[in-house]
Amino acid sequence: MSVLGEMFENFLSRPITILYPKEKVPIPAAFRGRVAIADDKCIGCSKCSLVCPAQVITMIDGPRDVEFKGKNLARKKRPQVKLFKCIRCGLCERHCPTGAIVLKNELSCSGTDGEIVLTE
Amino acid sequence: MPEVVVSIGPHHPALKEPVNFKIIADGEKIVRLELDLSYNHRGVEKAAEQRDFIRVLPLLERVCGICSHSHSTAFAQGIEEIMQIEIPPRARYIRTIIAELERMHSHLLWLGVAAHLIGFNTLFMWTWRDREAVQDTVEEMSGNRVHYNMNEIGGVRCDLTPAQVNAALARLPNLEERVNKYVDMVNYEETMLLRFRGVGRLSKEEALRYGTVGPTARASGIDYDTRKDDPYLAYADAPWNVVTDTNGDVYGRTRVRVWEIQESLRIVRYCLENLPEGAIRVPAPKNAPKGEILSRYEAPRGELAHFIRTNGTDRVERVDIRTPTLANWTSVAMCLVNQNLADIPVIVAAIDPCLSCTSRITLVENQTKKAGVISFDELIRRYRSRNPEEV
Numbered sequence: 208m209s210v211l212g213e214m215f216e217n218f219l220s221r222p223i224t225i226l227y228p229k230e231k232v233p234i235p236a237a238f239r240g241r242v243a244i245a246d247d248k249c250i251g252c253s254k255c256s257l258v259c260p261a262q263v264i265t266m267i268d269g270p271r272d273v274e275f276k277g278k279n280l281a282r283k284k285r286p287q288v289k290l291f292k293c294i295r296c297g298l299c300e301r302h303c304p305t306g307a308i309v310l311k312n313e314l315s316c317s318g319t320d321g322e323i324v325l326t327e
Numbered sequence: 328m329p330e331v332v333v334s335i336g337p338h339h340p341a342l343k344e345p346v347n348f349k350i351i352a353d354g355e356k357i358v359r360l361e362l363d364l365s366y367n368h369r370g371v372e373k374a375a376e377q378r379d380f381i382r383v384l385p386l387l388e389r390v391c392g393i394c395s396h397s398h399s400t401a402f403a404q405g406i407e408e409i410m411q412i413e414i415p416p417r418a419r420y421i422r423t424i425i426a427e428l429e430r431m432h433s434h435l436l437w438l439g440v441a442a443h444l445i446g447f448n449t450l451f452m453w454t455w456r457d458r459e460a461v462q463d464t465v466e467e468m469s470g471n472r473v474h475y476n477m478n479e480i481g482g483v484r485c486d487l488t489p490a491q492v493n494a495a496l497a498r499l500p501n502l503e504e505r506v507n508k509y510v511d512m513v514n515y516e517e518t519m520l521l522r523f524r525g526v527g528r529l530s531k532e533e534a535l536r537y538g539t540v541g542p543t544a545r546a547s548g549i550d551y552d553t554r555k556d557d558p559y560l561a562y563a564d565a566p567w568n569v570v571t572d573t574n575g576d577v578y579g580r581t582r583v584r585v586w587e588i589q590e591s592l593r594i595v596r597y598c599l600e601n602l603p604e605g606a607i608r609v610p611a612p613k614n615a616p617k618g619e620i621l622s623r624y625e626a627p628r629g630e631l632a633h634f635i636r637t638n639g640t641d642r643v644e645r646v647d648i649r650t651p652t653l654a655n656w657t658s659v660a661m662c663l664v665n666q667n668l669a670d671i672p673v674i675v676a677a678i679d680p681c682l683s684c685t686s687r688i689t690l691v692e693n694q695t696k697k698a699g700v701i702s703f704d705e706l707i708r709r710y711r712s713r714n715p716e717e718v
Contacts, residue, residue, distance in 0.1 A: 239470035
């Protein structure tokens with residue numbers, strides 16, 4: 208009888224399904240979504256490309272003078288991410304010493320180009 | 328009546344994963360079952376040997392989509408023991424919270440699948456709706472619904488904020504109420520009793536002989552749970568009981584699973600309320616010393632074992648993953664004998680099979696192209712004849 212009782216309750220209540228394009232699903236702040244790189248913070252240490260399990264981060268030329276822990280350094284390289292091969296594990300964010308590379312809580316990252324890269 | 332061979336799979340619309348069943352039936356009754364596995368070998372173990380300890384954990388999570396945290400925790404705690412580092416209490420508690428939330432969502436998913444297989448789609452919809460609350464909690468904590476990636480060698484990747492803890496605690500009363508309802512439903516609902524009771528029975532002796540683990544073993548009355556018998560993480564601190572049942576059939580396995588969700592809720596509540604303060608990780612060395620370890624972990628489906636051998640470098644020399652499904656498979660062939668053809672889906676699903684995790688290689692003779700099963704001793708003999716220095 209417990210099933211029947213709940214079925215009648217559900218007949219009178221609204222559907223639980225979220226009609227996606229019309230209603231947006233709230234995305235938690237900690238969600239690991241699209242990678243974003245803040246180039247002004249990046250010191251070009253290559254840590255992100257070393258820890259990346261999917262090996263989607265390559266270091267390209269990007270010479271610039273940067274400051275890290277009070278020292279002035281000459282950066283030689285900066286990261287480039289192949290977004291479509293990214294598995295959003297968050298290891299680059301965890302190991303970045305300056306917080307330059309972060310995973311934003313952006314869900315949609317659709318496209319038709321399999322080689323979409325992110326340099327900035 | 329002559330015996331009929333019904334062959335299903337490896338590719339079939341009714342199957343979710345590739346497996347080949349050869350059912351030898353006499354009319355409506357099953358005489359024998361022949362299983363053919365390993366259609367989806369992915370070479371995860373070999374790939375794990377080529378990655379360092381930082382990059383291997385996300386790979387091992389992808390052994391299974393449901394028990395992803397189980398694999399990475401089993402591996403991480405094995406490596407931590409080889410490195411002789413102890414993780415902080417807060418990291419132990421966070422790992423436990425994620426592990427138990429994973430168990431809850433796995434069991435709720437299984438209950439839905441089992442209900443779907445007996446045509447009780449109402450329950451399927453309800454359990455999967457309630458599973459969303461668990462998934463949302465994990466997503467808020469870790470950033471992903473499936474691959475949490477919370478572990479790293481020496482602790483956890485990210486901390487839990489007070490807001491995340493409170494949001495999780497706020498969801499628990501509703502979940503507890505729902506799970507209590509499912510316990511009632513499993514015990515008294517006629518639809519489930521008719522289809523589950525007496526189906527696929529496995530006695531305690533048979534369960535021991537076939538080496539079953541997890542809820543399958545506990546449903547046959549074997550009081551064995553790695554969390555209690557060899558406590559790890561925070562299981563020794565939290566108040567909870569090992570759930571067993573004496574029925575041994577699909578009904579017993581369903582009861583064990585819903586009761587286990589109740590126990591998981593108790594553990595999660597305890598860990599969230601008593602979350603210790605402090606660091607979430609300790610620095611781990613880059614290289615692990617030479618050593619061997621068998622890391623055991625109670626995954627939602629049963630005991631999971633990672634055999635790890637390190638050689639002093641920053642990666643493993645060998646990792647061998649024994650998934651719970653591999654231990655439970657042989658009992659399925661036993662359960663199916665003398666059952667009705669229509670009960671095959673639910674009996675197979677009762678062990679909660681995860682086939683892609685279980686796929687292993689088959690040795691094929693080069694000349695004769697003959698494939699088959701070889702004994703463990705034969706395997707050792709062949710291994711030693713190839714590597715004589717490692718005897």
